[in-house]
Amino acid sequence: MVFSLSGGKRYMLGKGGKRKFDEHEDGLEGKVVSPTDGPSKVSYTLQRQTIFNISLMKLYNHRPLTEPSLQKTVLINNMLRRIQEELKQEGSLRPVFVTASQPADPLSDNFREAQPAFSHLASPSLLPTDLVSTTPLESCLTPASLLEDDTFCTSPTVQHDGPTKLPPPALQPVKDSFSSALDEIEELCPAPTSAEAVAVAAESAAGDSKAHPCESSVPKPEGVAESRTAESKLMEPLPGNFEITTSTGFLTDLTLDDILFADIDTSMYDFDPCTSAAGAASKMAPVSADELLKTLAPYSSQPVTPNQPFKMDLTELDHIMEVLVGS
Amino acid sequence: MKIHRRIGALRKMKCFPCQFSNTVKSTQFNTSALMSVFEQADIISTVEFNHSGELLATGDKGGRVVIFQQEQENKTQSHSRGEYNVYSTFQSHEPEFDYLKSLEIEEKINKIRWLPQKNAAQFLLSTNDKTIKLWKISERDKRPEGYNLKEEDGRYRDPTTVTTLRVPVFRPMDLMVEASPRRIFANAHTYHINSISINSDYETYLSADDLRINLWHLEITDRSFNIVDIKPANMEELTEVITAAEFHPNSCNTFVYSSSKGTIRLCDMRASALCDRHSKLFEEPEDPSNRSFFSEIISSISDVKFSHSGRYMMTRDYLSVKIWDLNMENRPVETYQVHEYLRSKLCSLYENDCIFDKFECCWNGSDSIVMTGSYNNFFRMFDRNTKRDITLEASRENNKPRTVLKPRKVCASGKRKKDEISVDSLDFNKKILHTAWHPKENIIAVATTNNLYIFQDKMN
Numbered sequence: 001m002v003f004s005l006s007g008g009k010r011y012m013l014g015k016g017g018k019r020k021f022d023e024h025e026d027g028l029e030g031k032v033v034s035p036t037d038g039p040s041k042v043s044y045t046l047q048r049q050t051i052f053n054i055s056l057m058k059l060y061n062h063r064p065l066t067e068p069s070l071q072k073t074v075l076i077n078n079m080l081r082r083i084q085e086e087l088k089q090e091g092s093l094r095p096v097f098v099t100a101s102q103p104a105d106p107l108s109d110n111f112r113e114a115q116p117a118f119s120h121l122a123s124p125s126l127l128p129t130d131l132v133s134t135t136p137l138e139s140c141l142t143p144a145s146l147l148e149d150d151t152f153c154t155s156p157t158v159q160h161d162g163p164t165k166l167p168p169p170a171l172q173p174v175k176d177s178f179s180s181a182l183d184e185i186e187e188l189c190p191a192p193t194s195a196e197a198v199a200v201a202a203e204s205a206a207g208d209s210k211a212h213p214c215e216s217s218v219p220k221p222e223g224v225a226e227s228r229t230a231e232s233k234l235m236e237p238l239p240g241n242f243e244i245t246t247s248t249g250f251l252t253d254l255t256l257d258d259i260l261f262a263d264i265d266t267s268m269y270d271f272d273p274c275t276s277a278a279g280a281a282s283k284m285a286p287v288s289a290d291e292l293l294k295t296l297a298p299y300s301s302q303p304v305t306p307n308q309p310f311k312m313d314l315t316e317l318d319h320i321m322e323v324l325v326g327s
Numbered sequence: 328m329k330i331h332r333r334i335g336a337l338r339k340m341k342c343f344p345c346q347f348s349n350t351v352k353s354t355q356f357n358t359s360a361l362m363s364v365f366e367q368a369d370i371i372s373t374v375e376f377n378h379s380g381e382l383l384a385t386g387d388k389g390g391r392v393v394i395f396q397q398e399q400e401n402k403t404q405s406h407s408r409g410e411y412n413v414y415s416t417f418q419s420h421e422p423e424f425d426y427l428k429s430l431e432i433e434e435k436i437n438k439i440r441w442l443p444q445k446n447a448a449q450f451l452l453s454t455n456d457k458t459i460k461l462w463k464i465s466e467r468d469k470r471p472e473g474y475n476l477k478e479e480d481g482r483y484r485d486p487t488t489v490t491t492l493r494v495p496v497f498r499p500m501d502l503m504v505e506a507s508p509r510r511i512f513a514n515a516h517t518y519h520i521n522s523i524s525i526n527s528d529y530e531t532y533l534s535a536d537d538l539r540i541n542l543w544h545l546e547i548t549d550r551s552f553n554i555v556d557i558k559p560a561n562m563e564e565l566t567e568v569i570t571a572a573e574f575h576p577n578s579c580n581t582f583v584y585s586s587s588k589g590t591i592r593l594c595d596m597r598a599s600a601l602c603d604r605h606s607k608l609f610e611e612p613e614d615p616s617n618r619s620f621f622s623e624i625i626s627s628i629s630d631v632k633f634s635h636s637g638r639y640m641m642t643r644d645y646l647s648v649k650i651w652d653l654n655m656e657n658r659p660v661e662t663y664q665v666h667e668y669l670r671s672k673l674c675s676l677y678e679n680d681c682i683f684d685k686f687e688c689c690w691n692g693s694d695s696i697v698m699t700g701s702y703n704n705f706f707r708m709f710d711r712n713t714k715r716d717i718t719l720e721a722s723r724e725n726n727k728p729r730t731v732l733k734p735r736k737v738c739a740s741g742k743r744k745k746d747e748i749s750v751d752s753l754d755f756n757k758k759i760l761h762t763a764w765h766p767k768e769n770i771i772a773v774a775t776t777n778n779l780y781i782f783q784d785k786m787n
Contacts, residue, residue, distance in 0.1 A: 047674070051620050054678050066431045067456075070518055070537040071568045071587050072683050075624050078566055082620075 048083055055080045370435075371774040373761055377441035377449065380765040383411055383772055384451060385779055386436025390420040392453055392506075394464065395781075408768060411781050415464055417506040420455040432457050438523050440532070442545075450509070452532065456519040459534055461510035461545065469497040515541050515551045522572045528579040535572035535584060538565075542596075554602050555584060555594065570628050570685075577637040585642060589626030593653065609651050611658045621673040621682065629685035634694040635766075641697055643688040646670060648699050648709065663709040663716065666701050668739035668750045681755050691764045700759025703748065704775050705735060721759060721773045721780040731785065 055076045368389030375384050383395040393416045398409030423432040442450040448465040473495040518536035525532040540555035568587045575581035580596045592605035625645035633640045642649050649659035676682040688699040700706045709716045718735045738747040761774040769784040
């Protein structure tokens with residue numbers, strides 16, 4: 001494999017045994033990796049992507065009965081911000097993650113503020129459209145073919161100077177309409193003044209940049225005194241203050257995905273004996289699971305699960321759209 | 328080895344499995360099987376010796392406090408110190424429900440701190456996430472007998488049947504230890520309390536949560552003063568939280584608090600009412616060769632403890648213990664690696680949340696040895712003078728009392744020697760977060776998940 005070549009001496013890749021994902025992962029940690037090297041940049045990117053996904057999972061899949069630890073939340077947030085900063089700085093080499101607004105969650109009362117924390121950075125975050133936009137995904141996840149050629153660095157550049165949405169490639173008609181439907185879902189800013197926000201959001205068609213409409217249309221919900229479920233991370237007793245995790249700008253469409261996507265094969269996500277022993281059994285969001293699957297496909301013997309989400313029925317989507325917009 | 332002469336070979340005195348299964352908590356939200364409900368509540372969350380070392384208090388996840396008392400030394404058995412037996416058990420905190428946020432408030436005891444003894448009774452402060460309580464533990468070994476209007480069993484006598492009067496007298500009874508809450512300090516913390524520390528004036532104490540530190544007077548429960556507030560105006564900008572705080576053992580105006588970014592700030596309360604500006608900032612510059620994604624997380628300080636002398640302070644971050652001279656801010660004077668072999672496993676430890684474990688640390692009475700816990704029920708001691716260190720295991724395998732503990736070794740990589748344990752076979756669920764050292768003698772208390780081990784060094 002490519003790692004045993006020039007980058008080999010810098011990485012402790014197992015003990016010459018079968019290269020499993022966890023060994024590979026362990027061997028890469030704690031090393032100074034300059035992102036400018038050839039294949040070593042790939043491993044650095046991979047690791048960064050993995051950590052990014054893990055961090056997202058930690059923030060959004062945890063449903064405690066008690067308030068989650070603020071220290072833990074802050075540390076995970078800092079990790080995500082740092083990765084985002086790096087991604088932003090790398091700019092042309094990486095796809096843009098558009099700043100996402102918080103979609104409405106029709107199944108729970110989990111209303112969150114719409115203000116992404118990183119709007120000022122104009123930095124991107126994960127989108128469900130990434131599921132369908134394979135071009136950005138590929139350049140981000142460096143599938144094996146690109147690795148062998150070491151041409152990922154020259155993948156098509158993507159705009160990085162603003163929260164512009166990437167036009168998804170028209171691979172399948174289903175995907176396009178699917179992505180457009182999801183765009184509209186994302187436009188829904190779940191503020192209490194949502195009537196206004198929804199109206200504004202519903203107007204914006206797919207393909208518009210996300211961050212601006214939501215930022216301008218949704219005023220800060222001062223005086224909001226809703227009781228929030230345990231899913232909300234930090235709570236201030238005084239109304240009008242923000243929760244830190246909801247304002248990170250990281251996508252909360254994971255709850256949306258829970259509605260749309262049923263079972264995703266997460267068996268690829270087992271890392272270590274020690275992690276499985278610890279019972280890190282939270283269900284992975286399909287977004288990150290899919291990306292991980294693509295990441296791991298070249299390195300594992302397990303087949304990649306078929307992309308179930310892309311076979312969504314159009315009518316089902318429309319129905320869901322109606323439900324969301326109507327609520 | 329000199330360290331053995333100092334600490335000796337530690338002998339296990341007693342192992343206390345927590346046997347609270349008869350206490351059913353009806354408000355437990357634990358949805359797993361009934362057995363694990365009991366086990367969950369038994370998890371020890373804090374361990375603390377009192378100032379004389381005669382009493383050892385433990386707090387657990389179920390809100391209970393168990394106090395052990397050292398037996399008086401038997402003159403005939405001068406080769407061993409007194410053993411610790413259960414002295415008192417009481418329910419300190421109950422689970423509560425925050426209706427505003429629809430969240431449970433855990434009854435888990437985060438910290439216990441003893442007050443110095445002033446009279447026959449003992450006092451301690453115990454805290455959960457939101458409320459601090461002052462408990463009085465008193466003994467009763469006499470009771471009045473011979474009432475005129477009451478029978479011995481408590482029934483009231485008919486006054487018309489009283490023909491003579493007598494004076495009640497105190498007669499000895501079986502020792503009864505009572506715990507009663509004397510003060511409840513509530514509603515002062517929005518975030519989770521992580522530390523309490525009693526001032527050397529023995530009249531005030533501080534309580535610290537993630538973003539604020541409050542100063543209390545032990546007598547006044549309806550008022551506290553905020554002395555540190557690091558909450559940003561915009562919560563989105565929050566990147567750092569307070570992780571621990573402690574008063575200086577001798578200077579009643581000085582305290583320190585540590586942060587999740589690996590800094591320690593020393594503040595002087597004489598400077599201003601709100602000590603947001605530190606007098607000293609202790610921070611070690613990052614080692615660029617060890618930089619990784621997890622550098623910030625592993626630099627987060629989980630515990631800070633002043634030495635008994637007050638000249639040094641010790642901090643515990645995820646991989647190391649650092650000793651700081653209060654006069655030098657730019658780097659620690661000593662650094663001890665607790666489990667450096669975990670540095671290559673940080674991603675997995677991040678994934679299974681172990682990287683967020685908060686290990687505590689402690690000094691021995693003479694400030695010459697420091698101790699902290701690790702995984703696989705290992706705990707480590709570092710002798711500051713000889714620079715030797717030792718790894719020991721608290722487990723039931725060596726169950727017989729008076730068994731001498733064998734030093735353990737973890738093999739990081741390469742060939743594993745006999746009796747060594749490889750990193751991959753470490754049990755990360757068996758973690759020792761809480762340890763305590765007797766203030767005067769070489770007796771240590773080590774808490775595994777739900778067992779308490781008390782060791783003493785071998786006296787020849």
